Amino acid sequence: MTDTASARPTPVRSLLKGRFGWFFVGRTVDLAGSSMTTVALALAVLQASGSAADLGIVLAANMIPTLVLLLVGGAVADRVRRRTVLIVTNLATAATMAVLAVILITNHYDLSVVAGLALVNGGVSAFSQPALRGIVPELVERHDLQRANALLASSQNTVRILGPMVASVLVATVGGGWALAADAATYLLAAAAFTRIPGASRPPAANKALWRDLVDGWSVFRSMRWVVIMTISFALVNAFNVGPWNVLGPQVVSGNDGAVGWGTVQTVRAVGLLVMSVVAVKIVLRRPLRDGRLWGTLAGVPLLAVGLSGDAWIVAAAAFVGGLGFTVAAITWESTLQAAVPEESLSRVAAYDDLLSYLAIPLSQLAVGPLAATYGAKKVSLVCGIAFMVVCVAPLLNRDVRNLRT
Known part of the structure; x- marks a missing residue:
């Protein structure tokens, strides 16, 4: 199903010693902070307020500005040095986390203040995401993109397993405020690592109005038909997967095997993500979009398991398989986008891709x-699983997607 070949990519040890190495360190620490923040903030708000409604407001406040400002963030990341954007956004996130920590440690919880800080944090994220997606081609050779993204995926999946666990322990032992203080420290460390990237980005080219950059970015995005097709596919994949998996998955599995059963499913899925991201470091896929779409169909298997069974051990096994497929699909898409989109437009194209997919x-x-x-939770899960697999391979009907090589 895949073509693997030795394209003489740079050895991992050499790759991690170069400019990419400092980015890898900073990104890993950044991801550790992000994975801790998601859990620590939720638990800290619940610990301080005891209100699920408060938590919903805080989470919404964090998500809305990301969606609203994402396109602006993409334009900024294409106008100035992406290295600078990453340093500034990590410092800003560290500051908001530190203020949140002080508020909670001193028992001065106020919903409006916490939601306001979450709003700022979400806005900062809108600028960091496009810069993160755009900077990798500046740090490695074209033939090393897949390997570099596989390494980043490996660290991401590792901290996604460990980060929430560490955050939960900190909240339970020393309190939510101190857990957020630890988060703030990770963002400071990430910013310090990004400062060590030598000559990471091209010189600034901000000689046009920002709105003109947004229009130009849309023109580039729309002109690349295969990018548009893939983005539509991702939007449909999210529509058929995110809600059913996050809402119906725990409902069905917990109903059969309790909360521990669903926790086990999520852990096993994370292991599948990690295993394939490590394996992906060793292989090169010559038709990445075709191979990524075929592997990606496996990510629909967990929904089929929820619909057909719902037993924790069956869903967990399916989630492991789904994690393998999801990882290949994500790495191949990221590498293809970075290799095929002009560097000066990459962050804007990535921002349009993210926004339209997230909506x-x-x-x-x-x-x-x-x-x-x-219609019943199991029936909806089953239908969504089938639909997921269909929309995942549908882009292969297009010749550009099917035959694109890197």
Whole structure:
């Protein structure tokens, strides 16, 4: 199903000693902070307020500005040095986390203040995401992109397993405020690592109005038909997957095997993500979009397991397989985008890709509950799993997607 070949990529040890090495360190620490923040902030707000409504407001405040400002963030990352964007955004996140920590440690919790800080944090994220996606081609050779993204995926999946665990322990032992203080420290360390990247980005080229950059970015995005097709596919994949998996998955599995059963499923899935990201460091896929789409169909298997069974051990096994497929799909897409899109437009194209893909997520989360109430959670999961696999391979009907090589 895949073509593997030795394209003489740079050895991992040499890759990690170069400019990419400092980015890898900074990105790993950054991801550790992000994975801790998601859990620590949620638990800290619940610990301080005891209100699920407060938590919903804080999480919404964090997500909304990311969606609103994402395109602006992409334009900024294409106008100035992406290295600078990453340093500034990590310092800004460290500051907001530190203020949150002080508020909670001193028992001065106030919903409006915490939500306001979450709003700022979400806005900062809108600038860091496009810069992170755009900077990798500046740090490695074209033939090393897949290997570099596989290394980044390996660190990401590792900290996704460890980060929430560490955050939970900190909240339980020393309190949510101190857990957020630890988060703030990780962002400071990430910023320090990014300062060590020598000559990471091209000189600034901000000689046009920002709105003109946004229009030009849209023109580049729209002109690359295979990018548009893939983005539509990702939006549909999110629509059929995110809501059913995050809402119906725990409902069905917990109903059969309790909360521990669902926790086990998530852990096993994370192991699948990590295993394949490590394996992906060793292989080169010559038709990445074709191979990524074929592997990506495996990510629909967990929904089929929820719909057909719902038993924790069956869903966990399916989630492991799904994790393998999801990882290949993500790495091949990121590498292809970085290799094929002009560097000066990459962050803007990535921002349009992210925004249009993400918009389907809240719609999926809102729709899945009523659908499950009408047709049953298992039936909806099964249909969504089948639909997921169909929309995953549908882009292969396009010749550009099917035959694109890197």
